[in-house]
Amino acid sequence: MSKDIQIKKGLNINLVGAAELETVKAVLSNVYTLNLNDFHGVTPKMFLKQGAEVKAGEPLFYNKNIADMLFVSPVSGELVEIERGARRRILSVKILADKEQSFDVSPTIDIESATKQDVKSVWLKGGCWPFIKQRPYDIIADPDTTPKAIFISAYITSPLAADLNYVLKGKEVELQAAVTALTKLTPGKVHVSIGKSEDSPLASLKGVELHKISGPHPSGLVGTQINKLDPINKGELVWTVSPQDLVIMGEFLLTGKFNAERFIALVGSCVKAPKYYTTKIGAEIATFLYASGVTEENIRVINGDVLTGSKSKPEGSLGFYNNTVSVIPEGDDYEFFGWNKPIFNKISNTRALTFSWMQPKKKYELTTNTNGEHRAFVVTGHYEEVFPMDIYPMQLLKACMVKDLDEMEHLGLYEVAPEDFSLTEFICISKQPHQQIIREGLDYLQQEIG
Template sequence: MEFRFRKGRDIDLGLAPASTPVVLRAVRSVGLVARDFPGVSFDLRVGEGDLVRRGQVLCVDRLHPDIAFVAGAAGRISQTRHGARRRIEGIEIATEGDEESQFSVEPARTDDAALRALLLRSGAWVAFRSRPFGRVPAPADRPSAIFVTATDTNPLAPVPAVVLAPKLDSFRRGAEVLQRLTDGPVFICQAPGPPLAEPGERLRVARFSGPHPAGLAGTHIHHLWPVSSQRSVWQIGYQDVAAIGDLLAVGRITAERTLSVAGPGVSEPALVRAPLGSDLRDLLGEKRSDKDTSATRLISGSILSGREARFLGRQDLQVTVLKKREEAVPARALLWGLLARLPRAAIGATLPSEGFERVFPLDLLPTPLMRALAVGDVETTERLGGLELLEEDLALLSWRCPSGSDYGALLRHVLDGLDEERAA
């Protein structure tokens, strides 16, 4: 299967790291952030000052205690951050040593229940996101299909084929394993070229090309296996699939990912290998003290859908580095200000619907959907296909709209409300 899109928009922010050598980064701290997991309430299993191994359980989901969130690096718990009603918002680890957890994998190689248990207790399960709603799937869920996102059209993103080249055996092993989690197909969604995995009856390869968002899971799911309130799918990134393959082979988690560190704030883009949840400041490879005030602003993820943060987001495979302005401005205003040099509507102008349709390659009506989101019309949002989408799918519409509205945030509000309503 091959899909070629003309609708969309490629954002040029300069050079992206292509096939440059991967640089290993030692980081001083890693973090686990609750915001990366909508709908999850952390229940702590460690306390401040505790020493933890890489792969050790830090907390579990209060509603589904089988879902474990594990340490991305060995070290000492330096801080647990609480929000309203003492809700845990984050856990910080000061890296120390190289102790790691070992998992028994032999039963999981043949038994499906043991496989699920292994993925749950090793933390690999939280790499999955379900649609609709974008939640970590419940332990007993069985999707109608699984999508592996092995292409990326985000500005400055790493090239998946380059990253996977030394890990193809692990990736293929992981892709085979995914078939045991669903009765439906597993789609490997990649750029044009040789298949990253051998196609089979239920393991299918689909090639996507064209401007962004041709590389997003939402685009793939919409055209191959649309979801609804009655049909759910899971999505997972290509490096997480390779990590599952490694886990089944050696019984240890692969907590490192290969990331792109690029943008107007760096002189040379780089591919960096670092732990999940790394402190973004350490990924720049610059000497610093805790009192340093950097001349850059760091975005975890793409400039289109990422956010200014201290720690790398769980689903993010890039760090966008921006030059810091002297005056204090909100991160979102800085992002849109940087993009203002690109062709877009004048602030305050009314765009015809064709302007949105040119950057939206899904067979949905963008203008009515945006209006429904803007006024919080849940029923109309669902009727217009909003359940198919997650925040990143609307990033180009937010960029293109002169109102300055963040339609991804508006969508998240609607999805959370719908999910809570159906769970009640």
Template sequence: MANIKLKKGFDLILKGQLTSDAITPANASPTYAIMPDDFQGIVPRMDVKEGQSVQAGATIYHDKNHEQIKVTAPVAGVVKEVRRGERRKIEAIIIEPDGSGRQVTHDKTAPVKKLLLESGLWVMMRQRPYDVVPAPDVAPRDIVVTCFDSAPLAPSLMHLLADDVRYVAPGVKALKELTDGNVYLCFRPNEEIDIDDAQVMTVQGPHPAGNAGVQLANIKPVNKGEVVWTLDVLTLARIGKLVKTGVVDFDTVVAVTGEGVSTPRLLKATMGCSILSLLQDDNVHDMRIISGNVLT
């Protein structure tokens, strides 16, 4: 096990930090959205129309340049709206849930690459350089998994992982089939776990120590002509669960934090839920709402 010590950076202390590790169910969201801008490098081509009923895990759109890359629905329901902007750019696909719980089951015996592409989990990984969705026809030199988030107000990823830690090893095994190089797992000290087929690293230092790009630069920088993939440990566990069960887990835990929040908390929700549904218990009408890292 190798240890990386970083000196540059700064841990910004903001008001509204979590005071409890308890995870509670979020309020039901009236709609769920898929935002194509979340998946840089993809030119969307719709596979469904407004008014069409879909299952959770069903293909919503694919990439124009790599048709095998698919983005899937996080919930079962009806496609309520395909929202377009200037020059008919697709800005969001809105799904109204039907509460049926219908979900696509994938063939877990299929090759790992095909399974990730069909399930939609492929688009949750990133390719370096450029931080875009990986091209399926280019094999990565290595794969880097960050197992902590050092950004202000961010929760512990290992705490959010909870019982799904058992899917980390199957996830690593699956990723090893996609590269001839190494799969690196980067932890905070005292949070690391030993996983076969993975190179376990510990990283010390202030933010941005949890940034996959920073970790990569200190492990083995990307040289001209090389490609490396990055993802977080929660995505890794989803991959492991998919190859074990054939089903994608669209559940997620959201940290609702900041000075304007009445009670900072962790909420269990479904990907794509409305942010306002997470803030029903807070008076945030005059507040700026930030989704994601407060520094970006």
């Protein structure tokens, strides 16, 4: 029996360049990179030295604060570079891949009879644990804690995001294995959310509480669903997992192999033929970027979707958690009198000189231009129109800016992650970096309160 949830507040950003339902195998990457920026709050300690030979699934480093949490190689090959920054902080680890891949195979377990500790041990040693994220603080989950619930969102509303119903088709066995194991890690429920009118591969999963979601973005974000279904109070923990990561976790339980394969949606108005590619975590973006024909030179490559992704170079590497690469025009041009004329080719949640509200289904070709400079943080009331959580977004942002711990707690910082403020950042007339403000607020709250 599913529960229907309708979200009314929000804003859909319809962009040109959605991926066609066609999958092509990407050119094999020579070098695969794990960027430490993907693992927020992790202090890495290397197992291996530069020049060492590794197998796919073999541990590369561990978390200094949680020694059992291992991070493994997505491919077999030679560890060719350990890039370091200030104070010898590790920034990335690069592996030169072998032509013929070999795996570090781990023992499998009987999922049905496995205990909580069995599941934790297998995923920690196999490098699958980093796929489990924790709220509060939006960090990799601490295996020594117990969440009150686990959330999985297969209803994606982000602009040009990968179609999970297409990507996960035929992966029901792996999904069920991972979900069965997850049910052993919490005394509460495993919540799975799908679209109200979608035929999702996750709809037939056993041992979960199914929810059918409808509404505009950000109704697909797991933070919105947590807020509506089981809000987080002080002292409580909730874990989240991405559906495509579930496939890797489930396959590892069944085969003992860490298969880092990813279905990537290459999307955006600068891509001539946007489609899906099969590649692996950490692969060079260039191996599939130009295969679909990039139509312009002055472009912005985004590792992720356009709202929450990070800026990347074509020779950069695919992020650990990403299944979308967006390519849109670089907005570094100056628009003469852009603020003082009717606007027909941009999206806005206001009606001041803009007309997107008259054509809600129109698709737009937007650039990275912010259409204005950083300015005073003014109260407008617009954030509340697109922010569906029972939280005051403006007040929470300002509490984070001034580092008011009491206000952060009372206003609901425990519940949110930076991605929950991506839409308010998009519509912000003050051009404030909302996601950065929330990230810094979460780090400060964790540092002071833990």
